[in-house]
Amino acid sequence: xxxxxxxxxERGYIEQCTHEEEVKEMLAKxxxxxxxxxxxxxxxxxxxxxxxxxxxxxxQRCGHRPIAVIGGGTTMIGDPSGRSDMRQVxxxxxxxxxxxxxxxxxxxxxxxxxxxxxxxxxxxWILNLNYIDFMRDIGTHFSVNRMxxxxxxxxxxxxxxxxxxxxxxxxxxxxxxxxxxxxxxKMEFGGNDQWSNIIAGVELIRKKxxxxxxxxTFSLLTTSEGIKMGKTAKGALWLDPEKTSPYEFYxxxxxxxxxxxxxxxxxxxxxxxxxxxxxxxxxxxxxNQAKEVLxxxxxxxxxxxxxxxxxxxxxxxxxxxxxxxxxxxxxxxAAEKVGDTIEILALLSDAGITATRSEARRLVTQxxxxxxxxxxxxxxxxxxxxxxxxxxFIVKKxxxxxxxxxxx
RNA sequence: GGGGAGAUGCCCGAGUGGCUAAAGGGGGCGGACUGUAAAUCCGUUGACUAAGUCUACGAUGGUUCGAAUCCAUCUCUCCCCA
Numbered sequence: 001x002x003x004x005x006x007x008x009x010e011r012g013y014i015e016q017c018t019h020e021e022e023v024k025e026m027l028a029k030x031x032x033x034x035x036x037x038x039x040x041x042x043x044x045x046x047x048x049x050x051x052x053x054x055x056x057x058x059x060q061r062c063g064h065r066p067i068a069v070i071g072g073g074t075t076m077i078g079d080p081s082g083r084s085d086m087r088q089v090x091x092x093x094x095x096x097x098x099x100x101x102x103x104x105x106x107x108x109x110x111x112x113x114x115x116x117x118x119x120x121x122x123x124x125w126i127l128n129l130n131y132i133d134f135m136r137d138i139g140t141h142f143s144v145n146r147m148x149x150x151x152x153x154x155x156x157x158x159x160x161x162x163x164x165x166x167x168x169x170x171x172x173x174x175x176x177x178x179x180x181x182x183x184x185x186k187m188e189f190g191g192n193d194q195w196s197n198i199i200a201g202v203e204l205i206r207k208k209x210x211x212x213x214x215x216x217t218f219s220l221l222t223t224s225e226g227i228k229m230g231k232t233a234k235g236a237l238w239l240d241p242e243k244t245s246p247y248e249f250y251x252x253x254x255x256x257x258x259x260x261x262x263x264x265x266x267x268x269x270x271x272x273x274x275x276x277x278x279x280x281x282x283x284x285x286x287x288n289q290a291k292e293v294l295x296x297x298x299x300x301x302x303x304x305x306x307x308x309x310x311x312x313x314x315x316x317x318x319x320x321x322x323x324x325x326x327x328x329x330x331x332x333x334a335a336e337k338v339g340d341t342i343e344i345l346a347l348l349s350d351a352g353i354t355a356t357r358s359e360a361r362r363l364v365t366q367x368x369x370x371x372x373x374x375x376x377x378x379x380x381x382x383x384x385x386x387x388x389x390x391x392x393f394i395v396k397k398x399x400x401x402x403x404x405x406x407x408x
Numbered sequence: 409g410g411g412g413a414g415a416u417g418c419c420c421g422a423g424u425g426g427c428u429a430a431a432g433g434g435g436g437c438g439g440a441c442u443g444u445a446a447a448u449c450c451g452u453u454g455a456c457u458a459a460g461u462c463u464a465c466g467a468u469g470g471u472u473c474g475a476a477u478c479c480a481u482c483u484c485u486c487c488c489c490a
Contacts, residue, residue, distance in 0.1 A: 259446080368438045398438065
């Protein structure tokens with residue numbers, strides 16, 4: 001069987017590794033149990049988590065056993081790594097609720113049959129810890145001096161770090177230790193921002209048991225300019241279709257920068273590397289083919305074949321000028337709002353296409369609005385219910401945003 | 409516990425009585441150019457009517473014809489000392 005280490009390396013996942021040679025050897029000769037933790041701080045996973053899921057999937061395909069750990073316990077603390085502010089304290093109910101949603105996504109990518117993968121919640125062993133016991137048992141193995149020097153606290157050394165958050169590292173290390181004891185877990189993976197926490201776990205296991213444990217981190221998805229990817233105007237790029245529609249999701253990937261196409265194909269799809277390299281090498285206008293493949297593939301992974309197809313068709317139609325048939329988002333507008341006639345400004349704001357009338361006015365004056373394929377340049381332009389009758393009342397905002405307005 | 413500094417629009421940050429809806433930058437949005445790319449250029453970026461009005465500079469009161477700017481109290485943040 002192919003060594004998953006080479007696969008991960010070739011596709012560009014690996015950022016840091018504790019014991020490169022040993023890890024490579026181990027992964028080649030035996031099935032390895034490893035874990036990745038996910039803190040349910042939001043009610044949906046985002047694209048950053050997706051990379052981790054991909055890694056688990058690659059690992060499982062090569063015969064290793066993933067443990068997806070839901071951080072129901074650690075979320076009670078909040079990981080301060082790389083953050084400039086303290087996380088909001090969350091209630092147990094919300095955490096449990098979010099954890100439920102995570103499960104569904106994992107099941108799409110991992111096979112949990114016959115214990116080929118596990119999902120556990122660290123709330124099971126963290127929530128009932130006894131403070132004194134824990135401190136004597138685990139706390140003794142940590143040096144505050146070293147912790148303070150850790151890179152992940154850097155930003156917090158300027159802004160302030162509470163003792164609550166300072167404990168996070170111990171708990172994550174303890175997770176790894178527990179998984180090692182219970183399931184023989186030998187490796188912990190995570191985003192590169194988790195490096196400090198992962199090392200802490202590796203060292204804890206070595207100190208307490210003398211056993212070998214390893215850690216590896218993966219690149220955070222960044223653009224060629226080094227900016228974190230997956231940010232949209234509305235916040236993160238969510239995997240939940242309720243929060244980010246498949247169409248928006250598709251469009252995000254359709255619009256990535258040329259320079260990022262190959263990297264994204266390697267990290268976010270299962271396409272063979274030969275194909276990835278071929279697509280990434282396309283030049284000029286042709287790179288758009290690669291972007292279509294990328295957008296389609298990623299959307300298919302997350303939302304399924306059907307949704308991906310729909311998004312692709314909609315996008316193609318919308319951008320080829322043949323908008324009438326495109327499956328573009330519909331917004332409803334109450335008929336009484338329209339009355340006998342409605343002016344463009346009221347239309348845009350009432351339909352939620354713009355947040356305010358001022359914004360609508362701005363857009364119209366700046367030539368940013370088209371209705372039924374016609375630029376609207378006069379803010380006095382008005383419409384009557386008749387204009388909506390054929391169901392093709394399509395508003396184009398800027399170059400890329402299309403909305404179909406339907407009276408209700 | 410003692411002392412000091414600070415809180416301005418989405419973010420950073422200037423502004424220390426009227427010329428301030430608030431410089432500058434970033435980001436966002438629109439336009440041009442294009443390949444639904446990048447870079448670049450232009451415009452725009454509190455709200456409502458279209459020429460004013462209203463709401464805004466941590467919160468609440470006060471001084472003044474007039475306050476982001478002065479005073480008081482409060483809240484929060486950071487720094488130094490213990």
